[in-house]
Amino acid sequence: MKVLFVVPDMIKAENLSIEILSACLKTEGHSTKLEYSNKPDFFDKVKSYSPDIIAYSITTGMHYGMLQVNKRLKEQFSNFIGIFGGPHATFHPEIIDEHEGVDIVCVGEGEGALVELANALRDGLDYSGINNLWVRTKTGVNRNPLRDAVSIDTLPYYDRSIYLDADPVMKESTSRIMMASRGCPYSCTYCFNRTYKAMYKGRGKILRLMPIPRAIEELKHLLNAAPNTTFIEFLDDIFPYADKNDFDEFHELYKKEIGLSFATFLPPKHRDFDFIKKLKEAGCRYVGVGFECGDQNIRRDILKRPNYTNEDIINTLHACNKVGLKSFTTNLVGLPVENSLRNDLNTLKVNIVAKPTIALSYMTYPYPGTELARIAVEKGFISKDKEININNKADSPFDFGADQLAIEKTALMFGIIVEFPILLHIHGLLLLLPKSLWNFLYLAHRGYKYRISFNADYSIKNLINNIKTLINYLKYVKIEKLQVK
Ligand code: B12
């Protein structure tokens, strides 16, 4: 069978779910391809490939665009099955009831389900009873149950070639992403992990780490597929080998067998100086730490974050600064709490003390199925049925009354004030500047720090590639905004 994955050309980042699904399909003899939906010759390319299955991996926000693309494809070609998977499909599978062109939705992990579907189509068998799939039939939608969580050690290597073949810019890129685990030990209320764990209860272990030698093999495969790679970004929810013994083994093997610089996400607890020093020696170029909120009570009661103090974060980041390891914090702004603006400013002040290389602010969104979404509705910050545009980072979906604009502008100036703390004294004055200006400054500052300074690549080529990516992204967000309206 021919399976076409369709994604927007938006952020120039590989999607590991597509790469693993593609690898599983190829193992069973199916052929796969990836096309960008926002390229001018997209429909011609679909026509010439003539896929049996068109597969979309959707997060909340990008689902508007992909549903629209599927609708247009259905109008032009009738002989393919349109299947949607990924976080949005998992937490809102009702898209199959809401959109005629959606033939199948995959809830949860897709490896087994997609391969079974392709095999059934190839063999002319009935596919309406495949576990994890909601399947449209002549008599209604079959909502099949979940299968057990996949054992990640048994999976093939990510199919890196699917992106490299589709996109010359990605092929040229020297930075690749990697995940050596699935799941997270924590259960924050705003995150999909909490809901996922509840969904998969009794269906196997949901936190799964690749044994270190297997992760090294995976990376060797990556280097084989993309020999120009110089940098690896571990995007695991939490760096899977952060415990001391694991880290020692990882440190030794990684340095010997891979030896490339990398970045990762640390668990938000205190890391001693020696650990940070070793991380730097292993080749780590920068680390991320999820700080999220400076108020311990909100962290514990509303966000249900793991247990850590502001001092834990401050000490870890000071250790990073001492050994010359760059760092970023992630911070949730516009939380659905009383005095949300005061809370944001408090979080900002702790960041000033901690001194990360960059403090990233994330507007809080009530993702479908999360407990925080329920809390926000319950507290009256948002109505249950409000449509939200997730990819638009400048507007809060919540109703903060008179503080609305101040919260949205503070989110945009957050990283800049942390870098230049003197600006905090004139926060009130800065709020008088137009939001469009803050939006521009936010993108410029974040883009510079994250894409250029972190990667220590000041070349004109890198600058141009990043500007192109930004323009692509802005164009896409603009189209999406219209679709939401
Ligand atoms: C890597 C990552 C990114 C990367 C790369 C994204 C990319 N190119 O796709 C970066 C950093 C760029 C990124 C950005 C964003 N991300 Co992100 N990201 C992740 C992360 C950490 C890993 C995703 C991943 O690759 N997982 C590994 C694969 C194997 O697992 P999986 O994605 O769950 O896929 C399985 C199933 O879902 C299913 N499946 C998936 N797709 C399909 C398709 C079909 C057809 C089928 C049958 C099955 C199927 O099968 C897969 C294998 O079992 C997840 C958290 C997580 N741990 O999953 C967040 C996550 C996906 N991100 C999230 C968010 C919110 C964002 C941003 C909006 C953040 C922001 N405010 O800017 C942006 C949006 C970008 C976008 N295009 O959507 C949310 C999405 C929530 C939601 N309801 O949609 C998540 C779940 C994090 C969270 N804590 O809630 N992200």
Ligand code: SF4
């Ligand atoms: S620590 Fe991060 S990935 Fe883990 S549950 Fe909390 S928000 Fe999600």
